[in-house]
Amino acid sequence: MNTVNITIDGHKLKVPGAINIWGAAKMAGIKIPTLCHFGNLHPAGACRVCLVEMEGSKALVPACNYTVTEGMVIRTHTPEVIKARRLMVELMLSDHPRECLTCDRNLNCELQKLAADLGIEKVRFQSELPRWEKDETSPSIVRDPNKCILCGRCVRTCGETQTVNVYSVHNRGFKSVVSPGLFRGLGEADCTLCGQCVAACPTSAITIKNDIPRVRAAIADPAKHVVVQTAPAVRVALGELFGQEPGTLVTGKMAAALRLLGFDRVWDTNFSADLTIMEEGHELIHRMRNNGVMPMITSCSPGWINFLEMFYPDLIAHHSSAKSPQQMFGAMAKTYYPNKSGLDAKDIVSVSIMPCTAKKAEALRPEMRSSGYQDVDLVLTTRELGKMIKEAGLDLNSLEPEEYDPYMGVGTGAATIFGVTGGVMEAALRTAKELLDQKPLDKVDFKECRGFDGIKEAEVELGGSKLKIAIAHGLGNARKVCDALMAGNPGGWQFIEVMACPGGCINGGGQPISGDFSYRAKRMAGLYADDKQHTLRKSHENPEIIDIYKNFLGEPLGPKAHDLLHTHLHRVEHPGCDK
Numbered sequence: 140m141n142t143v144n145i146t147i148d149g150h151k152l153k154v155p156g157a158i159n160i161w162g163a164a165k166m167a168g169i170k171i172p173t174l175c176h177f178g179n180l181h182p183a184g185a186c187r188v189c190l191v192e193m194e195g196s197k198a199l200v201p202a203c204n205y206t207v208t209e210g211m212v213i214r215t216h217t218p219e220v221i222k223a224r225r226l227m228v229e230l231m232l233s234d235h236p237r238e239c240l241t242c243d244r245n246l247n248c249e250l251q252k253l254a255a256d257l258g259i260e261k262v263r264f265q266s267e268l269p270r271w272e273k274d275e276t277s278p279s280i281v282r283d284p285n286k287c288i289l290c291g292r293c294v295r296t297c298g299e300t301q302t303v304n305v306y307s308v309h310n311r312g313f314k315s316v317v318s319p320g321l322f323r324g325l326g327e328a329d330c331t332l333c334g335q336c337v338a339a340c341p342t343s344a345i346t347i348k349n350d351i352p353r354v355r356a357a358i359a360d361p362a363k364h365v366v367v368q369t370a371p372a373v374r375v376a377l378g379e380l381f382g383q384e385p386g387t388l389v390t391g392k393m394a395a396a397l398r399l400l401g402f403d404r405v406w407d408t409n410f411s412a413d414l415t416i417m418e419e420g421h422e423l424i425h426r427m428r429n430n431g432v433m434p435m436i437t438s439c440s441p442g443w444i445n446f447l448e449m450f451y452p453d454l455i456a457h458h459s460s461a462k463s464p465q466q467m468f469g470a471m472a473k474t475y476y477p478n479k480s481g482l483d484a485k486d487i488v489s490v491s492i493m494p495c496t497a498k499k500a501e502a503l504r505p506e507m508r509s510s511g512y513q514d515v516d517l518v519l520t521t522r523e524l525g526k527m528i529k530e531a532g533l534d535l536n537s538l539e540p541e542e543y544d545p546y547m548g549v550g551t552g553a554a555t556i557f558g559v560t561g562g563v564m565e566a567a568l569r570t571a572k573e574l575l576d577q578k579p580l581d582k583v584d585f586k587e588c589r590g591f592d593g594i595k596e597a598e599v600e601l602g603g604s605k606l607k608i609a610i611a612h613g614l615g616n617a618r619k620v621c622d623a624l625m626a627g628n629p630g631g632w633q634f635i636e637v638m639a640c641p642g643g644c645i646n647g648g649g650q651p652i653s654g655d656f657s658y659r660a661k662r663m664a665g666l667y668a669d670d671k672q673h674t675l676r677k678s679h680e681n682p683e684i685i686d687i688y689k690n691f692l693g694e695p696l697g698p699k700a701h702d703l704l705h706t707h708l709h710r711v712e713h714p715g716c717d718k
Contacts, residue, residue, distance in 0.1 A: 145211040160202035160213055161189055171215055172224065172253055174231075174341050175290040176203040178656055180299055183291050187227045188253065191215045199223055225257050231288045232259070234266030235342075242286075242343050247652060249341035250288060271316060276324030278503055279332045279348055279496040280648075284316050287344040293317060293336035300641060301614040303446070305330045317344075329449050331614065333442035333639040334496030334648015347496055347649055350517050351527055357488040357517065358401040365488045366404040366476070367397055368468045368547075371412065372494040372558030372644035373521045375665035379651040380525035381535045385658035386665030391540020396528050397492075398541065404476075407543045408491065409550020411468035412557045412566070414687070415439065416678035418461040418704050419563075420570040421695040423634060427602075432456045434609075434624070434632045437563050439463045441501035442639030444708060446614050451621045452710035457635075460705040464557065465491050465498055466507050469514030470703045471547060475691050479546055484510055490517045492524050494558070494647030497639070509703050520649025549683040552583075552670035559663045560612035560643035561588035561595065564636035568599055568608075569677045575602030583676050589667075591642065591659070594619060596630060608634045613641040 141156040147164055154163040159182060164171050174186040184204035191202045194212035199220060202213075214220065232254060239245050271284035294306045294317060305319050305328050319328035337345050357365050369390075378389040397405045419437055426435050436458045438444065447454060462470070468491070473484040491498065501507065502515040519527070528535055542548065553569050556562030565588040573580050587597035588608075593616040599606045609632045611620045617637045623630060640646045645662035675681060692700045 143207055143209045143211070145207050145209075145213065147213045148215055154207055156207065158207055160191060160193075160200075160205045160207060160211075163207050164202065164213070164215060169215055171202045172256065173203060174249055174253065174288060175292060177290075177292045177296070177339055180292065180295040183295065185289060185291050186231075188224055190220055190223045190227070192217055192220055221257070225259060228254055228257055228259060229263055232262045233264035235288070236285050243346045243349075244343040248343065249654070269314065274324045275348070276326030277330065277332065277348070277500075278326065279499040280325055280330070280334065280337060281346050281348050282318075282325055283344055283346070284318065285344075286342045287317050288342060289315055289317065290341060291317070292339040292341065293345055296335050296339040299615070301331070301333060301335055301639075302618050303329065303331055303614060306336065331442045331445040331449070331639060332497035332500050333445075333614065335640060337496060337648045338646070338650070338652055347520050347522065348499060349523065350499070350519055351523050351530075354490055354517050354519060354527070357490070362486060363488045364403050364482055364486050365401070365490060366406065366472050367402040367490045367492060368406045368408045368411070368465070368472075369393060369397070369492045370408045370465070370494055370558065370644065371550075371555045371562075371666060372647060372650070372662065373492050373524070374555075374669070375558070375645065375662045376494065376521050376650045377525060378535070379653070379658070380522070380529075383536070384661065385653070386661035386663075386668075388665055388669055389535065390669075391542070392535050392538045393524075394543055395538040395541040396533055396535055399533055399538075400527060400531055402490070404544045405541075406468070406472075406547040407550045408464050408468055409554035409557075410547040410681070410683060411464040411471065412439070412554035413551055413678035413681045413684050414467050414471070414704065415461055415464050415557075415563075416553060416566050416570050417684060417688070417695045418467075418700060419459050420567050420574065420678070422459055422461060423567065423571050424575060425696065427633075434628065434635050435459055436635045436637060437461075437567060438637045439465075439557055439563055440637065440639045440644070441495065441497040443614070443617060443637045444501070445497060445711070446617060446639060447621075448708055448711040450618075451625070454621060454624055455708045455710070457624070458708055460707065462507070462704055462706050463501065464554075465493060465518075466501065466514055466706070467704050468547065469502070469507070470509050471687070473510035473512055473514060474703060475687060476546060478691060484512055488516050489514065490519065491515050492519050492521065494521050494644045494650045495640075496520065496648035498649075506706050509706075520647075522649055522651060525651070545683075547683065549675075549681055551678055551681050552673035552676035553678045554681075555669045555673070556666050558644040558666050559589075560638050560641075561590070561610045561636065562643065562666070563638075564588045564608060564610050564634070566678060567634075568601075570679050572599070572601050573677060573679070580677070588636075596632070606633050607631050608636075610636045612638040612643055614639050 274282035553566035
């Protein structure tokens with residue numbers, strides 16, 4: 140690797156030649172503040188908060204936009220630099236709403252923290268900028284342009300990482316605003332609702348639609364029986380909201396908290412993840428044996444489904460018809476559970492706790508009513524559940540762990556890894572291979588499915604033949620896979636997994652927000668550790684799954700299973716948005 144010698148704040152360093160000043164300073168343990176620089180996005184230099192002195196330059200330069208060169212001398216915290224940074228932040232605050240105490244991002248707002256770090260105690264400037272209406276047209280995401288600081292992180296995340304390009308900066312100067320094309324509401328744009336813009340936003344200009352009041356009202360209604368399911372990725376992220384290290388498993392404590400909040404039944408979405416594998420595994424085998432449409436695509440990501448329906452509808456036939464675990468669970472909560480309990484389905488309110496913003500919209504799809512009612516009534520994200528727990532005065536860390544309730548409370552290790560990229564594929568292979576080979580697996584772990592590579596390819600032996608697989612995460616990588624399929628599938632793939640969010644559900648738009656990107660690897664490690672500690676690690680070994688097929692559903696892919704657990708996708712015509 141080519142390296143250069145530079146000096147930062149008197150420290151002589153040898154750093155990679157392609158790195159920017161901001162990255163070089165970080166390597167040296169020197170923090171340069173920024174509001175627009177984010178992850179692996181292309182540097183924008185928009186916020187000007189990362190200004191530094193560069194010897195030989197008459198003006199301060201943005202650290203994120205300058206690549207290091209041999210002999211460069213940088214000073215990051217001189218009085219002139221601090222003064223300039225303070226001015227930049229004061230100008231942002233001059234037209235920013237003074238709603239910190241009631242703001243969704245209070246105490247987790249990058250602008251708020253930076254103002255405190257810089258010692259800003261009053262705003263010297265007053266703005267007369269236009270005020271914008273809040274956009275609540277989306278079922279999942281709320282936009283408040285008045286809180287936007289024009290950092291461009293949502294624009295670049297949606298464009299560079301997800302390649303959907305919903306957002307653009309419109310107008311110029313003081314009238315600049317970030318908005319979907321033609322100033323449409325987000326609900327009218329080609330938005331997949333993946334929520335990566337929510338995770339990227341440093342303020343609360345883009346937030347999650349709050350469904351906590353509706354859940355509270357349902358719990359308080361004595362006529363309603365409120366049940367809840369918790370997704371795999373939630374258990375390794377919820378603890379972060381209570382000071383725990385990312386990846387810490389809080390499954391039992393979460394179950395205890397949900398009971399204390401008043402839910403009548405607390406269940407595990409891992410149960411229906413196993414149910415999903417039973418249907419998808421048999422669907423894969425059926426397609427392989429009967430010349431079905433191949434490759435078969437699998438996913439539990441509604442953001443990806445939205446992307447597929449809007450941008451690649453010609454590939455819909457390749458997709459598994461199995462519902463996501465959330466929706467399978469909802470159908471079972473209002474058919475199987477009433478059958479077991481004697482309750483009337485109309486009195487059951489089905490709630491899910493998800494890492495994903497798009498799940499809110501998925502629950503509202505008209506085809507997700509196979510029980511005769513809306514199968515999943517309300518969806519809360521991980522962050523919303525954290526708020527509910529705090530509002531109730533509960534200390535998650537001190538709660539004694541509890542088990543899930545019976546009937547739909549048992550999940551295998553295969554189900555828990557649904558929360559990471561490659562997890563659905565690995566879980567499906569565990570079942571499909573054992574069913575086809577008709578003997579126990581030699582190894583349970585399919586490590587070729589693991590890791591953060593944008594697109595992973597491998598070859599797996601099933602039933603005496605080779606199966607070529609591909610795994611993509613992040614919609615930018617999903618687009619590459621779709622383009623390859625449209626071009627004739629030159630990779631020869633036969634089974635494909637796609638997740639909308641980079642890293643999978645562990646990085647969903649409803650998960651705790653952090654500027655330290657090491658959380659992704661830690662959450663992933665937490666789910667793999669959870670899988671490894673399970674006695675049952677294959678979906679078809681789940682005793683509750685065996686029971687539900689024996690006593691209620693019949694055979695996988697059978698008539699009843701098909702009616703309740705499968706759905707259809709359809710072409711979505713949208714007006715387009717900067718495509």
